Amino acid sequence: MDIHMSGTEHIPTSGGALIAVNHVSYVDYVMGGLPGVERGRYTRFMAKKEIFDHGVGGPLMRSFGHLEVDRESGAASMLTAVKALREGELVGIFPEATISQSFLIKELKSGAVRIAADAGVPLIPVVVWGTQRILAKGRKLDLSRHQRIDIEVGEPMHPSGDDPAAETVALRTRMQEMLERCILAAPASERPEGAWWLPQQYGGSAPTIEEAAAAYAEERRRRAQARAAKRRT
Template identity: 35%
Template sequence: MQEPRGWAFGFAVLVIKPLLLAATRRDWEGGEKLPESGGFVVALNHISHIDPLTAAHLVYDHGRRPRYLAKSGLFDNPALGFFMRQAGQIPVKRDTRDAVGAYAAAVDAVRAGQCVVVYPEATITRDPDLWPMRGKSGAARIALETGAPIFPVGQWGAQEILPPYTRKPHLWPRHRVAMRVGDAVDLDDLRDRPLTPEVVAEATERIMAAITAQVEVLRGRSAPAERYDIAVHGDRFKKRKA
């Protein structure tokens, strides 16, 4: 492990990693592409509430300590919030002024040589077949602002352990969790341009296309030509969450 863990992250590894090893069969590809040092961004699809743990397992076992942009609601519990902050996680209040502070914290973390993990979809996919949705701009903005590489990761299998918006995990039999790390997304032609909405949108589309390509390899299928967009197609989980 190249990076210092801190007590909170070390405790989480001690407790969570054995559970993941017992409940999953790992099928990882391309993890050696993640840099051994220096700041970078990992961007991946979101299919289950448990996949931040499986993604952290991938990053950690390749020598880096992941920092997540996490929903602020997770920090509302004083004990959990204290623990997550001690572990270096970054709370995000979406659609508020505080989201700007979270973005700045993520940029500072990457510039300080850390690994920041972002879900560009910002929530579990609503696509009926769990394909990646239309992405939001955060991951692209962090990569463009810092000049750091951004690595697309496709994942599949975590939804079998904990299906979207359910509470009861299926831990047995052990489920295959496949994760595939792609080459860094090519944003070189965009980095010296002003961060206009058009530039950010183009970078976001490239990131989502790269993530989707990894998922297609893992699933052995082609994704729909049009990405699911909650603003257009609606939130099919809204009633379930209410």
């Protein structure tokens, strides 16, 4: 892979910090942790309970010390993250909560700014781009050589928690600006017209944010139906 990384100086060499990473691929846990590695740090990512329940994924996530998030017990999950941060660890969070199939920055959950504020640590935005070409939702694994990956680390933010909604909007705006820089940093040959991994506004054919949201809502509806049917049997 051809990895281009900038802004790693914003990752502190000691002390707690919350790393907010966009989510376009199943390998973002790996790439989102590289800035920390560059600074001699390890990032423990928050991940949904379903991954930990998986027969293969669960043991792997536990072996790396990642943090389980139970959406039905959000407060307890936040406390676990706050504790790790107060103990001086780097914690990673995907504030979009799910993979963005539009490859743009979705609406963010407010958990990132609230956790950082509660722990009294900086919130550091990180944007990864190109990982969707390796393993995107609904796509096969592609380990072709020389695929370009861009990772930008932004300046730390210091949420107060007084207005989580406004601070979350500010985080999303920052991440949107970073994402655009990453997309446009690649040469034109890496952005072919109609490419499935490119958002439409950059000449690609990925779903719009609205189309992706509708598809995700339908997927959740089908899953809920399947769970209900299973309970009835």
